Amino acid sequence: MSGPVLILGAVSAIARATASALAAKGHSLYLAGRDMDELSRLALDIKIRYGVNVRFGYFDGGEYGSHGKFQQDVLAQMGGLEGVVAAFGYLGDQQAAVRDFGEGEKIIRINFTGVCSILSHCANYLETEKKGFIIGITSVAGDRGRQSNYFYGAAKGGMSLFMQGLRNRLFPTGVRVITIKPGFVDTSMTFGMQGLFLVASPRYVGERIARSLERRKDIVYIPWFWQYIMWIIRMIPEPLFKRLKL
Amino acid sequence: MNKREIITSWGRYPRSACLLTRPERYAMLIPSDDICIARGQGRSYGDCALNTEHSVILTERVNRLLSFDDKRGILRAEAGVTLAELLEVFVPRGWFLQVTPGTKHVSLGGCIAADVHGKNHHHDGTFSSSLLEIELVLADGSYRRCSPAKDPELFWATVGGMGLTGIITEATLKLRPVETAYIVARHYGARDLDETIRFLDEAHWDDKYTVAWIDCLVKGGQMGRSIVMAGHHAIPEDLPTTVRSPLIAEKRGERNLHFDLPKGILNSWTVKAFNNIYYRLQSSKKGAFITDYDHFFYPLDGIGNWNRMYGKSGFIQYQCVIPLAHSLQGLKLLLEELTGSRRPSFLAVLKRMGKEGPGLLSFPDEGYTLAIDIPLTDPEVFPFLDRLDDIVLKHGGRIYLAKDARLREETFRAMYPRLSEWQKQKNAVDPDSRFASDMSRRLGMAGFP
Numbered sequence: 001m002s003g004p005v006l007i008l009g010a011v012s013a014i015a016r017a018t019a020s021a022l023a024a025k026g027h028s029l030y031l032a033g034r035d036m037d038e039l040s041r042l043a044l045d046i047k048i049r050y051g052v053n054v055r056f057g058y059f060d061g062g063e064y065g066s067h068g069k070f071q072q073d074v075l076a077q078m079g080g081l082e083g084v085v086a087a088f089g090y091l092g093d094q095q096a097a098v099r100d101f102g103e104g105e106k107i108i109r110i111n112f113t114g115v116c117s118i119l120s121h122c123a124n125y126l127e128t129e130k131k132g133f134i135i136g137i138t139s140v141a142g143d144r145g146r147q148s149n150y151f152y153g154a155a156k157g158g159m160s161l162f163m164q165g166l167r168n169r170l171f172p173t174g175v176r177v178i179t180i181k182p183g184f185v186d187t188s189m190t191f192g193m194q195g196l197f198l199v200a201s202p203r204y205v206g207e208r209i210a211r212s213l214e215r216r217k218d219i220v221y222i223p224w225f226w227q228y229i230m231w232i233i234r235m236i237p238e239p240l241f242k243r244l245k246l
Numbered sequence: 247m248n249k250r251e252i253i254t255s256w257g258r259y260p261r262s263a264c265l266l267t268r269p270e271r272y273a274m275l276i277p278s279d280d281i282c283i284a285r286g287q288g289r290s291y292g293d294c295a296l297n298t299e300h301s302v303i304l305t306e307r308v309n310r311l312l313s314f315d316d317k318r319g320i321l322r323a324e325a326g327v328t329l330a331e332l333l334e335v336f337v338p339r340g341w342f343l344q345v346t347p348g349t350k351h352v353s354l355g356g357c358i359a360a361d362v363h364g365k366n367h368h369h370d371g372t373f374s375s376s377l378l379e380i381e382l383v384l385a386d387g388s389y390r391r392c393s394p395a396k397d398p399e400l401f402w403a404t405v406g407g408m409g410l411t412g413i414i415t416e417a418t419l420k421l422r423p424v425e426t427a428y429i430v431a432r433h434y435g436a437r438d439l440d441e442t443i444r445f446l447d448e449a450h451w452d453d454k455y456t457v458a459w460i461d462c463l464v465k466g467g468q469m470g471r472s473i474v475m476a477g478h479h480a481i482p483e484d485l486p487t488t489v490r491s492p493l494i495a496e497k498r499g500e501r502n503l504h505f506d507l508p509k510g511i512l513n514s515w516t517v518k519a520f521n522n523i524y525y526r527l528q529s530s531k532k533g534a535f536i537t538d539y540d541h542f543f544y545p546l547d548g549i550g551n552w553n554r555m556y557g558k559s560g561f562i563q564y565q566c567v568i569p570l571a572h573s574l575q576g577l578k579l580l581l582e583e584l585t586g587s588r589r590p591s592f593l594a595v596l597k598r599m600g601k602e603g604p605g606l607l608s609f610p611d612e613g614y615t616l617a618i619d620i621p622l623t624d625p626e627v628f629p630f631l632d633r634l635d636d637i638v639l640k641h642g643g644r645i646y647l648a649k650d651a652r653l654r655e656e657t658f659r660a661m662y663p664r665l666s667e668w669q670k671q672k673n674a675v676d677p678d679s680r681f682a683s684d685m686s687r688r689l690g691m692a693g694f695p
Binding site: 011 | 247248266270271272273307310311312324335
């Protein structure tokens with residue numbers, strides 16, 4: 001079974017790699033995002049390389065009001081959906097957010113409430129279909145709050161909890177909900193950042209995400225060892241953790 | 247974001263601290279405010295994709311395929327795509343590159359900027375002969391499409407122009423129809439330079455793709471002995487019945503050299519021994535045999551990072567071409583210098599080239615091109631290479647910029663007589679020299695200091 005998949009936030013390097021890996025398995029795609037010129041280039045590329053049907057259209061994760069109509073359009077164009085990959089996100093500027101809640105609100109709106117909005121629409125549709133999948137790309141940053149990026153971390157952590165709830169709700173219907181937690185990935189978001197280690201390529205991450213559909217895991221750390229790194233970080237007692245410069 | 251990093255190209259010499267950016271979107275692939283140069287896969291050998299304390303724009307992520315006409319084999323793609331990706335996608339559909347260099351891990355933009363050539367140069371010309379159109383973003387941020395018919399001045403200044411006219415963003419090229427992923431190849435052992443030249447010169451021995459591996463260490467009567475390797479695309483009838491899908495070549499595992507070979511392992515004795523074994527082995531192959539395109543075109547790609555073989559200090563790949571009228575004489579002098587120097591160089595390649603093309607700074611010229619790896623073991627290498635330059639220049643030849651890291655400015659000027667014509671085009675599109683590289687400064691390419 002390889003039906004149509006909606007990629008939300010399709011322009012990022014991880015989303016592109018995921019879309020390519022899904023197309024290689026025969027899925028047709030709907031690429032959604034804000035940069036229409038980039039989307040058209042990506043759509044052409046995937047179509048030529050993998051010979052699948054690819055459509056694209058405008059989608060803004062932060063504009064809740066547009067999500068319902070957007071989803072109806074996608075369903076009409078693709079003739080239904082087998083799955084959704086929520087790959088959009090916004091790292092933002094923690095320093096700015098600390099002083100200006102406008103920035104903080106934007107980080108939360110795109111990474112958390114926007115995800116809640118569009119995935120609710122998608123979940124309601126897939127529930128009636130009684131099959132399919134929802135993949136959400138969150139972040140290891142959501143596993144514990146740190147001073148250096150707690151707006152982003154809180155939003156991603158909220159997204160992880162939201163997906164946990166969806167998984168619980170949709171389990172009886174047979175719809176799979178998979179939470180992806182990538183570690184450091186070599187993308188434009190991290191290019192030039194100091195202090196990164198064990199950086200994975202987007203291609204590797206994309207292939208692992210596509211492969212998660214064939215596995216049984218609900219929460220997938222990519223690469224796998226981040227599961228243990230984050231376990232250790234979560235185990236640090238709060239009285240100690242609050243003293244660390246992280 | 248950008249980052250300052252010490253980078254180097256395939257020859258691992260020189261090293262330079264550059265400010266790297268890596269756009270992921272087409273619209274972000276634009277000249278920086280600073281002096282900049284585009285860099286694809288970093289597979290040129292010297293300093294043409296280095297820019298000390300200035301911007302280097304990595305094009306690798308802007309690599310989408312944009313259209314493909316499967317009737318005529320016409321592809322439009324972003325220039326960051328590699329030939330390896332193109333082959334992976336299009337060989338199974340019956341299309342190959344018209345011209346390919348000796349590695350597939352190069353970007354499309356790099357192939358254009360260096361106007362690369364392949365084993366079929368004497369039949370099909372350089373990479374630019376497969377181009378229908380290219381798109382550039384110029385210093386002022388404007389986009390220009392050019393081709394041999396449209397804005398030919400800009401086209402022929404960009405082809406072979408080492409990235410100095412603008413950033414090559416897209417290219418449209420014609421692919422070659424093939425029926426299989428395989429090559430019918432033949433090896434001929436040539437005993438000395440005269441025989442090597444005869445094999446490469448005469449149509450009887452020639453094939454679509456012809457090149458000679460030449461032993462640059464053996465002296466005396468055997469000087470210039472070689473293995474001439476010739477081949478053409480196989481048709482399904484050529485293949486053994488065990489091959490079920492003729493357009494699918496068996497996947498080759500790529501090994502990596504994970505460390506630098508210590509100094510001294512490659513010396514004139516070990517390389518001499520290697521050359522002896524290789525010569526015997528390869529010349530013992532009698533008659534035609536079938537090989538897949540990877541093994542035929544990209545033998546060295548089988549060992550990732552083979553450049554580490556020459557150790558930490560790196561190497562120069564010295565590639566020159568000497569025009570036909572003086573080829574034999576010039577090659578003899580070069581070989582005498584090389585064999586006399588006792589510098590260990592395996593992997594020397596000799597090839598007959600076809601006519602010079604219209605690219606103003608394109609390297610190929612009708613004659614013979616010799617490429618040899620010279621490890622940078624000691625400072626004496628540089629005066630030694632200057633002596634080789636003198637021989638090349640005296641015989642009317644030139645050095646390949648894509649491989650160069652040390653040529654002198656005056657020698658360069660004498661070798662490229664169309665330089666002033668090129669500078670006129672460069673100044674027309676980039677009057678403030680916003681595009682520059684360590685190479686362009688070393689060779690005074692922009693025309694004013």
